[in-house]
Amino acid sequence: MYPEIVLTHFLFGIGLGVVMHRSDFCMAGAFRDIFLTGDFFRMRSVILLVSVTSTLLYLARASGLVDSYPPSFFSSPSIAHLTGGVIFGIGMVLAGGCVMGTLYKMGAGNLVSVCAFAGLLLGSLLFAWAYPLHRSFVEATTVSGGFTAMEHLTGSPGLTALLIVSISFLYLFRGKKHPAWTGNAFARGYLDPWKAALIVCAIIILSFTLTGRPLALTSGYSRLASCLAERILPGGVTSLPVDRDDSVRLLYGKVMDQKYLSGTDPVMITQVPMIFGIVIGAFLSALRLGELTIWPAPPRRQLLSGFAGGILLACGSLMAGGCNVWHIMGGLPLLAFQSVLFVFGMGFGAYVGGRLLLTTVLQVERCTPFENHSY
Amino acid sequence: MKTIAIDIRGQICPACLLITLREINTHKTVLKDGRARLVIKTDHRDATRTIPSTVCAMGYDINVTGRKGYYEITIGYRK
Numbered sequence: 001m002y003p004e005i006v007l008t009h010f011l012f013g014i015g016l017g018v019v020m021h022r023s024d025f026c027m028a029g030a031f032r033d034i035f036l037t038g039d040f041f042r043m044r045s046v047i048l049l050v051s052v053t054s055t056l057l058y059l060a061r062a063s064g065l066v067d068s069y070p071p072s073f074f075s076s077p078s079i080a081h082l083t084g085g086v087i088f089g090i091g092m093v094l095a096g097g098c099v100m101g102t103l104y105k106m107g108a109g110n111l112v113s114v115c116a117f118a119g120l121l122l123g124s125l126l127f128a129w130a131y132p133l134h135r136s137f138v139e140a141t142t143v144s145g146g147f148t149a150m151e152h153l154t155g156s157p158g159l160t161a162l163l164i165v166s167i168s169f170l171y172l173f174r175g176k177k178h179p180a181w182t183g184n185a186f187a188r189g190y191l192d193p194w195k196a197a198l199i200v201c202a203i204i205i206l207s208f209t210l211t212g213r214p215l216a217l218t219s220g221y222s223r224l225a226s227c228l229a230e231r232i233l234p235g236g237v238t239s240l241p242v243d244r245d246d247s248v249r250l251l252y253g254k255v256m257d258q259k260y261l262s263g264t265d266p267v268m269i270t271q272v273p274m275i276f277g278i279v280i281g282a283f284l285s286a287l288r289l290g291e292l293t294i295w296p297a298p299p300r301r302q303l304l305s306g307f308a309g310g311i312l313l314a315c316g317s318l319m320a321g322g323c324n325v326w327h328i329m330g331g332l333p334l335l336a337f338q339s340v341l342f343v344f345g346m347g348f349g350a351y352v353g354g355r356l357l358l359t360t361v362l363q364v365e366r367c368t369p370f371e372n373h374s375y
Numbered sequence: 376m377k378t379i380a381i382d383i384r385g386q387i388c389p390a391c392l393l394i395t396l397r398e399i400n401t402h403k404t405v406l407k408d409g410r411a412r413l414v415i416k417t418d419h420r421d422a423t424r425t426i427p428s429t430v431c432a433m434g435y436d437i438n439v440t441g442r443k444g445y446y447e448i449t450i451g452y453r454k
Contacts, residue, residue: 096388187424
């Protein structure tokens with residue numbers, strides 16, 4: 001079972017779980033807050049994460065630590081990446097977190113996230129049954145020409161990094177009135193999201209260096225769902241093509257190439273240990289801070305929202321060939337075209353999900369202090 | 376002074392801030408008169424950032440106390 005790979009990814013997960021819980025560095029929140037409360041605080045850290053990752057990745061590739069020129073783990077873009085992003089964006093708002101947010105919040109005892117996790121597993125199975133239809137859609141809407149990332153057009157990975165850093169710098173440090181980097185939260189053991197973003201960058205680069213590919217979680221959910229379903233309905237789902245394709249898609253990393261020859265499933269030794277690691281990391285962090293609670297249960301409407309959101313998260317991420325972890329932490333720093341499409345879709349989905357959340361789940365008006373209050 | 380208590384522990388993100396703003400809006404007369412204070416129970420860590428910063432900007436005083444398993448945010452109008 002290649003214990004060194006399993007242990008490394010489990011430790012990545014533990015690190016991510018602790019950091020995400022301490023900082024509440026929720027990417028779903030970063031997108032959603034822009035539309036619901038006009039708060040750009042967490043989005044700034046996401047942009048910082050993308051620009052620093054892009055720079056470090058360029059340096060790692062230039063120095064030979066990562067040898068994928070061009071990035072082979074991103075295929076040509078298709079409309080499926082855009083529509084998958086929209087579905088994912090709606091799902092993450094309804095679930096109260098993305099695929100990683102669901103894990104660390106579940107580890108800290110949040111029941112909505114437990115429902116979202118169940119939805120993610122069910123959604124993975126539902127998508128597996130609809131997979132042939134999805135394949136036809138992808139084949140019909142894929143852009144031909146073999147262009148997968150910006151460096152295919154510019155011919156230079158350095159230009160991609162320079163472009164991302166320049167745009168990020170202009171946004172992050174524009175004018176004198178840019179919002180504060182420090183959150184001033186009263187929570188015990190609080191870690192500012194910008195510090196969390198830098199720690200996550202380090203984990204992403206470590207993952208690239210050790211396995212030759214970005215972090216990912218979606219296929220891990222899919223595999224867990226298949227394993228559970230196999231126990232209930234033996235022979236029913238494990239041979240579905242979605243699982244086989246996932247394994248093939250993940251073989252391009254240099255470590256994975258060698259290991260696959262012996263028949264080991266790369267997802268089971270990378271993503272699944274990381275999923276468990278994130279949950280355990282957040283659990284330990286919450287326990288250490290005295291914040292581990294389950295009760296009181298949230299309203300039933302919110303539990304249902306979490307479950308439905310989880311199903312949409314799974315379908316959206318499988319449709320787009322990866323979740324926000326794969327596209328924002330892995331694809332966007334390389335300006336992979338499919339990731340750019342996914343992020344645009346995700347932003348639109350967050351807006352739609354935000355409206356749904358307000359009107360059907362929370363049943364409150366969108367209210368910012370400056371709209372509804374006089375001083 | 377009357378205490379208006381709201382327990383939003385375990386609720387979906389970002390319910391904490393939105394519900395708090397709704398309650399402030401509902402009770403703003405008694406809060407501004409100093410006849411009542413709002414006490415929010417939340418286990419959402421980011422709410423200890425978003426609620427104080429938003430509510431302070433609205434002219435309210437705020438106090439956050441860490442309890443076992445949750446945070447208690449007390450909101451009263453600034454004199």
